[in-house]
Amino acid sequence: MKKAIPLVLAFCIVLGATAAIAAEYPTKAVTIIVASNAGGGTDTMARLFAKFAEKYFSQPFVINNIDGAGGQRGFEALARARKDAYTIGTLYTPHLTAHMSAKRASYTLDNFAMLYNLVTDPGVLVVPSSSRFHSIQDIIDAEKAAPGSLTGSTSGPGSDDAFALAQFNEATGCTVKSVPSTGSSNAKATVMGGHVSMGFMNLSQVESNMKAGEVRILAMMTPKRHPNVPDIPTFAELGYKVVSDSSRGFAAPAGIPDEAYKKLVETFEKVLVDPEFLEAAKEQLQMNFMTPEEYKAYLADLLEVTDKAYEKDPW
Numbered sequence: 654m655k656k657a658i659p660l661v662l663a664f665c666i667v668l669g670a671t672a673a674i675a676a677e678y679p680t681k682a683v684t685i686i687v688a689s690n691a692g693g694g695t696d697t698m699a700r701l702f703a704k705f706a707e708k709y710f711s712q713p714f715v716i717n718n719i720d721g722a723g724g725q726r727g728f729e730a731l732a733r734a735r736k737d738a739y740t741i742g743t744l745y746t747p748h749l750t751a752h753m754s755a756k757r758a759s760y761t762l763d764n765f766a767m768l769y770n771l772v773t774d775p776g777v778l779v780v781p782s783s784s785r786f787h788s789i790q791d792i793i794d795a796e797k798a799a800p801g802s803l804t805g806s807t808s809g810p811g812s813d814d815a816f817a818l819a820q821f822n823e824a825t826g827c828t829v830k831s832v833p834s835t836g837s838s839n840a841k842a843t844v845m846g847g848h849v850s851m852g853f854m855n856l857s858q859v860e861s862n863m864k865a866g867e868v869r870i871l872a873m874m875t876p877k878r879h880p881n882v883p884d885i886p887t888f889a890e891l892g893y894k895v896v897s898d899s900s901r902g903f904a905a906p907a908g909i910p911d912e913a914y915k916k917l918v919e920t921f922e923k924v925l926v927d928p929e930f931l932e933a934a935k936e937q938l939q940m941n942f943m944t945p946e947e948y949k950a951y952l953a954d955l956l957e958v959t960d961k962a963y964e965k966d967p968w
Contacts, residue, residue: 678738678913679712685903686734686742688727690720694857695743695901697937698771702903702921705930709923710916723811724748725758732760734906738913741768745901750956751811754963762956763907766914767948769921770902771934773941774855776817776874776895777885781845782867789825789872789891792851796827806843806852809833810968811959814840814853817874817897819962821853824893844868855899856881857939874898881939900941902948918945 689695703714719727731742752758807814834840844852873887874897888895
């Protein structure tokens with residue numbers, strides 16, 4: 654019994670120290686690993702959050718851009734980070750799960766403690782304003798008249814655009830061929846120049862062009878109509894199952910102290926109702942907030958989608 658007493662005391666000391674550390678958190682800056690280069694959409698989101706979080710968090714958030722391999726380097730760095738809550742990071746889809754489906758990732762969803770999703774950029778089917786297509790039915794009719802003649806711009810294999818094209822073909826019976834682009838600007842130029850029959854893109858890429866009358870969005874790949882373009886029907890309304898988007902959010906390495914995790918979540922909750930943040934974000938982000946629980950479920954569902962897509966057409 655006497656030998657057990659020192660062990661009990663030591664255990665209590667460790668527990669006390671851990672509790673003290675959690676109570677003091679944060680005592681230094683928290684790094685945000687941004688899994689993309691500076692200036693992109695994910696980087697913009699992270700820097701905007703970091704700026705407004707200063708109101709509610711006693712230490713600054715510092716950006717560390719780790720780009721490359723379609724986000725994989727940054728995702729893996731976050732998964733490997735110390736579990737002390739002084740490193741969090743960005744996640745974005747479908748890249749996060751596409752790497753897992755292709756068996757390239759050294760992480761799983763269990764390696765992350767989800768914080769909040771901030772952005773969802775809806776998928777759209779777009780044609781140039783000069784196109785003969787004014788509806789999805791026009792495209793289907795053209796396919797019937799000349800099977801295999803239609804082409805669609807995408808971001809390449811493993812992208813949300815490629816998944817959208819595959820869903821479109823399956824839902825409509827069309828055989829639109831993918832024409833991979835070298836970036837969003839190239840994809841838009843390909844569509845606007847009439848080099849492809851249509852484009853599978855994201856709303857943020859073409860919203861301004863639509864308002865300028867340069868392109869037409871024929872349908873949204875969202876469950877409900879989008880408030881930015883309320884006149885555009887969804888594929889679901891038209892009777893086709895085509896759902897696609899690109900999301901951006903935050904996570905911490907799994908296993909960080911509970912109290913620190915709670916403080917991080919509380920900080921997000923305060924920032925996401927801050928009127929000044931909402932006003933600034935409205936101009937820069939396609940906002941769509943998901944709680945940690947919603948975000949986790951969303952990513953688990955997406956992984957099933959990318960797994961099935963990879964089985965059918967590996968990238």
